[in-house]
Amino acid sequence: MKLYSYYRSSAAYRVRIALALKGLSYDYRPVHLVAGGGEHLQPAYAAINPQKRVPTLELDDGTHLIQSPAILEFLDERYPEPPLLPADPETRAKCRAMAAIIGCDIHPLNNSSTLAYLKGPFGQDPDAVSAWYAHWVHQGFSAIEQLLGETPFAFGEAPGMADLYLVPQVYNARRFKVPLDAFAKIVAIDARCAEIEAFRIAHPDAQPDAV
Numbered sequence: 546m547k548l549y550s551y552y553r554s555s556a557a558y559r560v561r562i563a564l565a566l567k568g569l570s571y572d573y574r575p576v577h578l579v580a581g582g583g584e585h586l587q588p589a590y591a592a593i594n595p596q597k598r599v600p601t602l603e604l605d606d607g608t609h610l611i612q613s614p615a616i617l618e619f620l621d622e623r624y625p626e627p628p629l630l631p632a633d634p635e636t637r638a639k640c641r642a643m644a645a646i647i648g649c650d651i652h653p654l655n656n657s658s659t660l661a662y663l664k665g666p667f668g669q670d671p672d673a674v675s676a677w678y679a680h681w682v683h684q685g686f687s688a689i690e691q692l693l694g695e696t697p698f699a700f701g702e703a704p705g706m707a708d709l710y711l712v713p714q715v716y717n718a719r720r721f722k723v724p725l726d727a728f729a730k731i732v733a734i735d736a737r738c739a740e741i742e743a744f745r746i747a748h749p750d751a752q753p754d755a756v
Contacts, residue, residue, distance in 0.1 A: 546571040547603040551578045552752035555713035556613040557600035562709045565743035567624045575754035629706040640700045640707045647710040651685040679723045686728050693730040712738050
């Protein structure tokens with residue numbers, strides 16, 4: 546397999562964690578989202594992923610899979626151990642909902658293309674953009690903090706789908722200096738994940754394109 550990734554992309558980060566947890570090897574193909582105006586916008590990458598985003602997972606037969614939620618579901622179906630989703634339907638639905646708070650509500654409003662549009666056509670200054678970022682992180686994290694139970698990870702004794710979404714978003718929140726003091730459960734889960742080798746090797750700083 547080949548993973549087209551950018552080291553700071555939280556969507557690609559999720560997929561890297563899943564691949565590491567499942568012990569799957571892959572060829573890392575960096576796609577820089579900034580250098581040269583953005584390698585993801587170039588025709589060569591657009592031919593691989595018409596949406597011009599990362600990640601893209603290329604299977605051994607040349608099939609290209611896009612969108613991290615679909616890639617994660619594929620990996621869990623094709624390589625079921627260790628599972629990323631709880632066994633019972635109710636908890637599985639709750640896990641997917643928590644992942645969606647990040648993947649559907651926080652991340653789209655805070656990804657690089659959205660922030661660039663705020664800075665560009667909308668002419669917002671850095672302080673305004675930072676306030677926008679912090680607002681949506683705080684709103685989503687406030688809900689997640691209330692939804693989390695007392696288990697070591699989001700839904701049990703081992704990390705799963707929700708944790709794969711949560712850890713990259715915590716990384717981004719810290720990078721943008723969003724205070725996390727109000728989110729003790731989230732911070733504790735992130736710390737536990739940081740002790741797991743799969744999370745360490747998937748960390749942005751550990752990627753070959755990290756600068």
